[in-house]
Amino acid sequence: GNSVTQMEGPVTLSEEAFLTINCTYTATGYPSLFWYVQYPGEGLQLLLKATKADDKGSNKGFEATYRKETTSFHLEKGSVQVSDSAVYFCALSPGGSYIPTFGRGTSLIVHP
């Protein structure tokens, strides 16, 4: 079946540090890949997505590249801010439908 594995958190960084949150997946066919973010007290929000191999999703300074050869979709940001503190979820959805399967989430804490 489909599954997503994320690095365990929390990830604790100082402001302006470089961020990487690893995500690997197992799926049949050609899934779409997503990163969702959950800020404290709020619902899940789509951060970025990629629908085919080698696509790069980007939003708010975050980027992730769909790597089919390594089945990965790592999230990166060059310079994090305190306001980026949240829980980040990697997810996939089978091709041709939208039924997201989520990883367990990685908490990011950014200190001033």
Place this chain on the structure above:
Amino acid sequence: EAGVVQSPRYKIIEKKQPVAFWCNPISGHNTLYWYLQNLGQGPELLIRYENEEAVDDSQLPKDRFSAERLKGVDSTLKIQPAELGDSAVYLCASSLGDSATEAFFGQGTRLTVV
């Protein structure tokens, strides 16, 4: 445009009592999802509706959980009777259906069973 609205935000009940959660999806969204999110875990799909039809309920514990989506708009999720292990956040999401590339989530209902 209003997002996905869930109520209540928080609910505390005693075990063996019934409880119901309500979700109002974004207008025009044909697909509605209920997810369960345990503490420190990612959301897990419970049931998915296409309009008023439940097309995927394989993960819904049918001995105590039930859901309905009358008229293909609002939906309710019920637990009867609740158990201690049901304490979690229940998330509702909606999307445009076949052409969807994104689901929009509500803020969730945090259930505590004591």
